[in-house]
Amino acid sequence: MAETLELTERARILMKVLVERYIEEGAPVGSRNLARASGLSVSAATIRNVMADLEEMGLVCSPHTSAGRVPTARGFRFFVDSLLEVQELSEQEVRGLNSRLGHTEEIGQLLERASSTLSEATQMASIVMIPRSEHRSISQVEFLPLSENRVLVILILDDREVQNRIITTSRNYSHSELEQAANYLNSLLAGAELPRVREQILQEMGAIRDQLDAMMQAVLEMTQRAIGEEGEDKDVLVSGESKLMGAGELTDIERLRQLFEAFEEKREMLQLLDQALHGQGIQIFIGKESGYEVFDGCSLITSTYEADGDVMGVVGVIGPTRMPYQRVIPIVDVTARLLAAHLKSRG
Amino acid sequence: MAETLELTERARILMKVLVERYIEEGAPVGSRNLARASGLSVSAATIRNVMADLEEMGLVCSPHTSAGRVPTARGFRFFVDSLLEVQELSEQEVRGLNSRLGHTEEIGQLLERASSTLSEATQMASIVMIPRSEHRSISQVEFLPLSENRVLVILILDDREVQNRIITTSRNYSHSELEQAANYLNSLLAGAELPRVREQILQEMGAIRDQLDAMMQAVLEMTQRAIGEEGEDKDVLVSGESKLMGAGELTDIERLRQLFEAFEEKREMLQLLDQALHGQGIQIFIGKESGYEVFDGCSLITSTYEADGDVMGVVGVIGPTRMPYQRVIPIVDVTARLLAAHLKSRG
DNA sequence: TCTAGCACTCTCACCATGAGAGTGCAAAAA
DNA sequence: TTTTTGCACTCTCATGGTGAGAGTGCTAGA
Numbered sequence: 001m002a003e004t005l006e007l008t009e010r011a012r013i014l015m016k017v018l019v020e021r022y023i024e025e026g027a028p029v030g031s032r033n034l035a036r037a038s039g040l041s042v043s044a045a046t047i048r049n050v051m052a053d054l055e056e057m058g059l060v061c062s063p064h065t066s067a068g069r070v071p072t073a074r075g076f077r078f079f080v081d082s083l084l085e086v087q088e089l090s091e092q093e094v095r096g097l098n099s100r101l102g103h104t105e106e107i108g109q110l111l112e113r114a115s116s117t118l119s120e121a122t123q124m125a126s127i128v129m130i131p132r133s134e135h136r137s138i139s140q141v142e143f144l145p146l147s148e149n150r151v152l153v154i155l156i157l158d159d160r161e162v163q164n165r166i167i168t169t170s171r172n173y174s175h176s177e178l179e180q181a182a183n184y185l186n187s188l189l190a191g192a193e194l195p196r197v198r199e200q201i202l203q204e205m206g207a208i209r210d211q212l213d214a215m216m217q218a219v220l221e222m223t224q225r226a227i228g229e230e231g232e233d234k235d236v237l238v239s240g241e242s243k244l245m246g247a248g249e250l251t252d253i254e255r256l257r258q259l260f261e262a263f264e265e266k267r268e269m270l271q272l273l274d275q276a277l278h279g280q281g282i283q284i285f286i287g288k289e290s291g292y293e294v295f296d297g298c299s300l301i302t303s304t305y306e307a308d309g310d311v312m313g314v315v316g317v318i319g320p321t322r323m324p325y326q327r328v329i330p331i332v333d334v335t336a337r338l339l340a341a342h343l344k345s346r347g
Numbered sequence: 348m349a350e351t352l353e354l355t356e357r358a359r360i361l362m363k364v365l366v367e368r369y370i371e372e373g374a375p376v377g378s379r380n381l382a383r384a385s386g387l388s389v390s391a392a393t394i395r396n397v398m399a400d401l402e403e404m405g406l407v408c409s410p411h412t413s414a415g416r417v418p419t420a421r422g423f424r425f426f427v428d429s430l431l432e433v434q435e436l437s438e439q440e441v442r443g444l445n446s447r448l449g450h451t452e453e454i455g456q457l458l459e460r461a462s463s464t465l466s467e468a469t470q471m472a473s474i475v476m477i478p479r480s481e482h483r484s485i486s487q488v489e490f491l492p493l494s495e496n497r498v499l500v501i502l503i504l505d506d507r508e509v510q511n512r513i514i515t516t517s518r519n520y521s522h523s524e525l526e527q528a529a530n531y532l533n534s535l536l537a538g539a540e541l542p543r544v545r546e547q548i549l550q551e552m553g554a555i556r557d558q559l560d561a562m563m564q565a566v567l568e569m570t571q572r573a574i575g576e577e578g579e580d581k582d583v584l585v586s587g588e589s590k591l592m593g594a595g596e597l598t599d600i601e602r603l604r605q606l607f608e609a610f611e612e613k614r615e616m617l618q619l620l621d622q623a624l625h626g627q628g629i630q631i632f633i634g635k636e637s638g639y640e641v642f643d644g645c646s647l648i649t650s651t652y653e654a655d656g657d658v659m660g661v662v663g664v665i666g667p668t669r670m671p672y673q674r675v676i677p678i679v680d681v682t683a684r685l686l687a688a689h690l691k692s693r694g
Numbered sequence: 695t696c697t698a699g700c701a702c703t704c705t706c707a708c709c710a711t712g713a714g715a716g717t718g719c720a721a722a723a724a
Numbered sequence: 725t726t727t728t729t730g731c732a733c734t735c736t737c738a739t740g741g742t743g744a745g746a747g748t749g750c751t752a753g754a
Contacts, residue, residue: 032715045727066716066717067715140493142491147506152509242610253593253598256592257593379746380747390696412703413745414746415747696753698751703747704746709740716733721731
């Protein structure tokens, strides 16, 4: 992916300055301008020659004959891969981010904070993918009887996250019956990860069928249902969408509408974040590189975050391709690390 | 509020046709056009006279000297109050809405469905205010010990909705201690509504302080915390926002951005919905009537929904002021009723 | 009270025009 | 060979004029 292009040092410098200027100004930058800004003591004509080369390589283009040059998607890609110098955050900035994350027991709330922190700090939209169920382990199961054959199933995951679901059963179970069932399940499942739990429950259902224990059978079934029905649509948080409107080149209302639809649908987002999840660390998607038309004109900067050595999820921001990468990248990076630290310190 | 204006029958008809046409076409409608569309056998010149009257009353205005007339906010208000004839939904349509609501035990999910149903059916943004905590009663409290001085507090409200919160305590409590505490609390609180619960807990804390029962003290405190910390920001759902982009007159990107910010903030939304909540039944806010600048150019149609005779919350849609009221109003109305029916059938 | 006629106004699309910015190329300079 | 200078050329954008179209207000007449 990271292509190495043969470029003279001068061309590299010019390319770098050009992209930086374009990011700042948002307008095509011409040779005269570039000559002054680059600090090279060469004339505009020389620059024009270099620009012609860069154009041939597909790194820049001009919107029309007599405008300056604008980086192409490929140009941006080359820029972030080979030219970009990120600004490290000051300690104060890091502390600022950290304090916005705050302290909270609940993982959901923590991730929401991470999301709003990111969108505030970058002034762009942020996305947070919440930990994938596969990596979580069950630490406790409880049943509470409600009225009318309904039972509240409580799953405690990773000893910190709580999920509950109300299910309807075929008959009433007493408090003690349910307690007994819970004890049984807890001894069976303690510490196991969700995929293994599913498997184990299926096994157990087979075994118990022979013993004709209808009660246990029902309990297993309800646990299965509680685990299975997990809301898949709740896997990604988006916030600060409105900050994208009118930012950078995102000014066409119809395209914006499609982008926002994608946020609402979340399906495409999820697939994209899945790619990021497998890529480990910081990743940058520029424009349509991601494979989705709607993200044309946008860039996505993501970072995975981990807890106890395992990759748990992905955080990131999405903004116009013309975004201040050198600022945004470290913010995403640091936020992911801080998030990981928060997750760890409680585990 | 509902002002009665002295208008001739002819003026009423013309006003009605004008608004309807404007809603359809989105362009100022001229006297010639109106003469044909109204079905009245009068000339355009006569219509012009009537228009001049309507303009004087502030019901219509022309964007410039020689354009047709456009309804003002006040004109729309008059239209919906006195001229509008809503189309009843066909039975098939009602069934369609109902099936989209689906069946679900969880109230949160039901409300989400209501929200997406509304925005799908109207092709506008929908808002749903979830039941206010004040009207809910506690039916059960449970405590589960987790590791490291942390306790999971489970509140079951109205015997169907579940809230949980993890809190950290000063020492470890055993399972049986917590069970005892839960029993005590349950006998104390069963069926009481939240405000009374808060009050009662405070009383009890006073009484117990004398007995120096540190354990009970802590339990009360944690329950208090669990009830108190209730996420106020989770009180309103918005969906289908993207449908507003470019719809009707909502085409200015900066104004759209502010509108979307309001959706994200939710604070203003909440205040507005609070007004709707006290108004009972269907309510219509046109443009800035609501008192919020951001909603200029938008209309909000809301309906309260109830369960067992009590008003629980508000559902509604928000769209351009130029919206097909005769279709949208019954959709909101019916959806609110269906929602109420779902809530009741399970209570 | 309503209608017909008419002058008037305003928008919008269209075109031409000129300034400004930037290019590409060729010839001269380094 | 590389860089610079000079110059013709192109394209955008803002400006202003023009004419068609739509609609109005007003006045006089039915």
